[in-house]
Amino acid sequence: MAIKEVVRKWIWNRTWLARLVFPLVNCFHYGKNLIKYGVADPKIYFVFKGKTLVYLTNSKAAQTTITNTNGNKIKKEYSGLQTGRKIRQLSKEEQEYFKFTFVRNPYERLYSCYRSKLKADKQKYGKRYGDFDFYLLGYLKQDKGFAKFVEKVTKVPYWLSDRHFKPQSYLVYKDNTYPLDLVGRLENIEEEFEPIRLRFELDKLPHLNDSTITKEDWRDAYTPELIDKVTNYYKSDLDLWYPEAEAQLRKYVTSTYS
Incomplete structure (x- = not known):
């Protein structure tokens, strides 16, 4: 095991030290990415092993399912990452290669992000820390309900957004190299x-990453009010791929509240 990974695990297992070190490490990486790529959380491409095929990873939109289609025999979540390699820049x-991605209804995707990252993952994987515990110095760490989550997320500039809720139009077309x-x-x-x-x-396509919202709508x-905020934040996503989604959701919510 590399020395870097040993040190990381040693720090990770000491709660007080992790809470001090990892926010600083994240800030360093964000700064480095901003200088190099112009965004805090840049694109990641998955190059399929042995194939002339590239997938632009898009979190909360079947990423795990897609990366497990290249001869993965283990069939466990995240194990598909062994069937290719993740890179930020492609060679000539x-x-x-053939390059593709899949996008998801922004309203559904954001709620899936909330359920997964603030609730389900810690229980499902026994994580000591959630993915958002150290994001922007803990800006999204506390779970105060979906409404508060939406309020906070929709205030984050696109260039600072985390991959799990980054507007998909920004992911696909920002610096469209x-x-x-x-x-x-x-x-x-x-x-x-x-x-x-x-x-x-x-x-x-395997169905490895069971939805965290299968038991609820x-x-x-x-x-x-939440529809207004999410619509404004993800306007480009909706215009490009889901022009019908806002009207459908408003109709459902109106019938529910009436």
């Missing part, structure tokens, strides 16, 4: 991924 050769060949919608993933699967001889978390 890789730029010619490597234009994508396909941007599919999560609702159509079975249909839209199939030509890619056949062309590159991938496995069928994410639409019930919304009020008219």
Whole structure:
């Protein structure tokens, strides 16, 4: 095990030290990324091992499922990352590969982010710290309900946004160095991924990352006021890929509140 990883685990297991060190480390990485890429949390590309295929990773939009289609035999969450490599910049050769990603309804995606990162993950994986514990010095650490989460997230500038709630239009088109060949919608993933699967001889889509919201309707978390905030923040996402989503959600919420 690398010395760097040993030191990291030693610090991680000492709560008081982790709370002091990791926020500073995160700030350092954010600063470095801002200088190099212009954003705090830059794009990550997944290059499929042995394939001329590149996936622009998009958190909370079947990322785990997609990366587990390249001969992964373990079939456990995150194990698919062994079937390719994650990089921030593509080589000249890789730029010619077929490049794709999938996007998700912004309203549903944001609620999935909230449920996963502030509630389910700590219980599911026994994490001592959540993904947002050290993000922006703990700005999103405390779970004060979905409404408060929305209020805070929608105040974060796009260039500071975390990958789990970053506007997908910003992810795809900001500094569009490597234009994508396909941007599919999560609702159509079975249909839209199939030509890619056949062309590159991938496995069928596994369903590894069970949704954290299968037992409840994410639409019930919304009020008219929350719809306004999320709509404004993700306007480009909605205009590009989900022009019908706002009206559908407002209709549902109106019928619920009436």
